[in-house]
Amino acid sequence: MGYFSCNAESATAICDSYNWDRKRKSKTRRVKPDKPIEIREFLYDDLVAATNGFSTESFLGKGSHGSVYRAILDDGKLIAAVKRTKYPKQTTSLGIRNCTTCVAAENEIEILSRVRHPRLVNLIGFCPDSNDGKLIVVEYMPNGTLYDLLHLRSRPPGWTRRVRLSLHVAKAAQALHSSNPPVIHRDIKSSNILIDGDWNARLGDLGLALRGHVEDVRVRCTPPAGTLGYLDPGYLAPGDLSAKSDVFSFGILLLEIVSGRNAIDVNYSPPSVIDWALPIIKHGDYAGICDRRIGPPADPAVIRQLAVLAARCVRSTAEKRPSMAEVVECLTAVNKRVHAPPIWNSMRRRVKRVESKEAEHRPSFGSNDLEEIVRSTRGSRRKLTRKVSSVLGAEYESEDEAMIGERVLRSRSIGSVNEIKAGKGGVRKSAGVAVKVPSAMRLSKSRSVGVLGSPRLVRYNKRGFLLESVKLDMSKLVISVDGEKSDMKLLQKPLVSI
Numbered sequence: 001m002g003y004f005s006c007n008a009e010s011a012t013a014i015c016d017s018y019n020w021d022r023k024r025k026s027k028t029r030r031v032k033p034d035k036p037i038e039i040r041e042f043l044y045d046d047l048v049a050a051t052n053g054f055s056t057e058s059f060l061g062k063g064s065h066g067s068v069y070r071a072i073l074d075d076g077k078l079i080a081a082v083k084r085t086k087y088p089k090q091t092t093s094l095g096i097r098n099c100t101t102c103v104a105a106e107n108e109i110e111i112l113s114r115v116r117h118p119r120l121v122n123l124i125g126f127c128p129d130s131n132d133g134k135l136i137v138v139e140y141m142p143n144g145t146l147y148d149l150l151h152l153r154s155r156p157p158g159w160t161r162r163v164r165l166s167l168h169v170a171k172a173a174q175a176l177h178s179s180n181p182p183v184i185h186r187d188i189k190s191s192n193i194l195i196d197g198d199w200n201a202r203l204g205d206l207g208l209a210l211r212g213h214v215e216d217v218r219v220r221c222t223p224p225a226g227t228l229g230y231l232d233p234g235y236l237a238p239g240d241l242s243a244k245s246d247v248f249s250f251g252i253l254l255l256e257i258v259s260g261r262n263a264i265d266v267n268y269s270p271p272s273v274i275d276w277a278l279p280i281i282k283h284g285d286y287a288g289i290c291d292r293r294i295g296p297p298a299d300p301a302v303i304r305q306l307a308v309l310a311a312r313c314v315r316s317t318a319e320k321r322p323s324m325a326e327v328v329e330c331l332t333a334v335n336k337r338v339h340a341p342p343i344w345n346s347m348r349r350r351v352k353r354v355e356s357k358e359a360e361h362r363p364s365f366g367s368n369d370l371e372e373i374v375r376s377t378r379g380s381r382r383k384l385t386r387k388v389s390s391v392l393g394a395e396y397e398s399e400d401e402a403m404i405g406e407r408v409l410r411s412r413s414i415g416s417v418n419e420i421k422a423g424k425g426g427v428r429k430s431a432g433v434a435v436k437v438p439s440a441m442r443l444s445k446s447r448s449v450g451v452l453g454s455p456r457l458v459r460y461n462k463r464g465f466l467l468e469s470v471k472l473d474m475s476k477l478v479i480s481v482d483g484e485k486s487d488m489k490l491l492q493k494p495l496v497s498i
């Protein structure tokens with residue numbers, strides 16, 4: 001027997017339960033009898049005491065259906081969250097059926113009393129005799145919402161955490177979809193994802209959820225609902241609803257997780273994350289949708305798979321979207337990848353670290369027309385050698401070797417410009433740039449350390465610390481070295497005075 005109404009005195013607190021997992025019912029396995037979900041009934045006064053009279057100190061947040069408070073119960077042994085859904089004043093007992101707030105509260109209790117999962121914000125109990133509204137007691141989530149994590153924290157989460165949280169949400173949605181009868185959440189969004197004490201994501205707020213098969217009268221008669229920005233555009237009438245509407249909302253959430261931008265954000269053009277991200281993904285510029293605060297993940301396959309998955313979830317034809325089970329499978333693979341990156345990723349990360357260190361010191365030259373050349377100041381080669389070797393994790397016997405070492409390694413890691421080999425003088429070409437190279441001087445004279453195989457001009461101070469690093473546009477640049485005693489000059493665009 002399940003829970004039907006909180007108003008009924010006889011409301012049953014023990015309901016049918018662990019039915020989300022189809023595998024549990026597989027014929028090949030011995031099916032254990034389902035453990036009943038225990039739902040507690042709380043006294044109003046106990047909840048008032050547990051929340052210190054619904055005080056501001058206990059206040060956790062406010063949603064469209066009421067406020068949420070932290071409650072200390074069972075002599076401090078249980079910390080829970082109490083959702084206080086206030087009924088509008090004009091609501092009479094007859095009007096409760098038409099009051100969306102009342103329906104949402106009833107609905108949440110009814111569904112959560114039948115479905116339980118480690119990735120959901122599970123129901124602990126309720127208070128049946130509150131006269132001005134409903135009190136729902138759910139598991140307390142001490143680390144806020146995914147929305148806070150993505151948009152309000154000063155330190156944004158990294159890729160490992162983002163992928164892990166996405167997988168948790170997908171698992172929660174899959175659990176709902178695979179329960180019998182299925183549950184469609186209808187309001188998957190970052191503010192409905194709560195973060196528990198172990199930093200796992202939990203899907204909460206089942207106020208709009210629908211339990212039943214799509215052909216059931218109740219499902220067929222419930223008007224569309226959801227949150228703008230996450231709502232499936234194909235869900236215009238009750239009959240359009242399917243689990244794929246949740247998949248759409250999840251796709252938007254995934255784009256939000258990857259990009260760190262809101263589902264609708266007027267600071268972007270276009271404001272809708274889907275209109276903004278899809279053209280970029282279609283061009284194959286997966287890194288272009290990454291949250292700029294953290295940059296793309298070390299392994300490009302991670303962002304590619306996330307972007308492609310999100311794009312599949314938000315397809316306009318619902319049938320073409322993957323099922324939530326498929327989404328879980330895909331994210332499980334991405335999660336493995338992001339946790340155990342290939343060995344070359346560590347190399348890539350080290351090079352990135354070097355680049356970001358350079359960027360910290362980079363002055364703004366007011367021009368983007370710069371590509372890569374490397375140069376050092378006089379008398380600093382020994383220090384430079386040390387710096388380079390420490391960065392690259394290798395020691396070099398001589399300064400010449402160090403320069404060649406830096407040139408080759410940089411060139412490989414960036415992989416964009418041809419190498420210029422040290423040796424006899426003459427004119428060499430690299431990436432379409434003519435470089436006059438005097439013999440011997442490049443590496444043995446202290447002033448100029450030569451041209452490296454990457455389009456960046458770097459200046460060091462006397463102590464060998466990086467002062468500036470400038471990108472150069474190789475197509476507009478000619479570099480010449482005026483004999484053995486002089487430095488390199490930029491002939492066409494003297495943007496940097498050395």
Ligand SMILES: Nc1ncnc2c1ncn2[C@@H]1O[C@H](COP(=O)(O)OP(=O)(O)OP(=O)(O)O)[C@@H](O)[C@H]1O
Pocket residue numbers: 060061062063064065066067068081083121138139140141142144145191192194204205
């Ligand atoms: N179980 C919980 N544990 C801790 N804090 C919670 C919990 N549930 C909700 N909150 C906090 O209360 C706030 C309001 O939650 P609620 O679910 O009522 O609304 P919402 O999801 O933010 O908005 P809406 O009702 O419009 O969907 C949340 O943003 C969160 O900060």
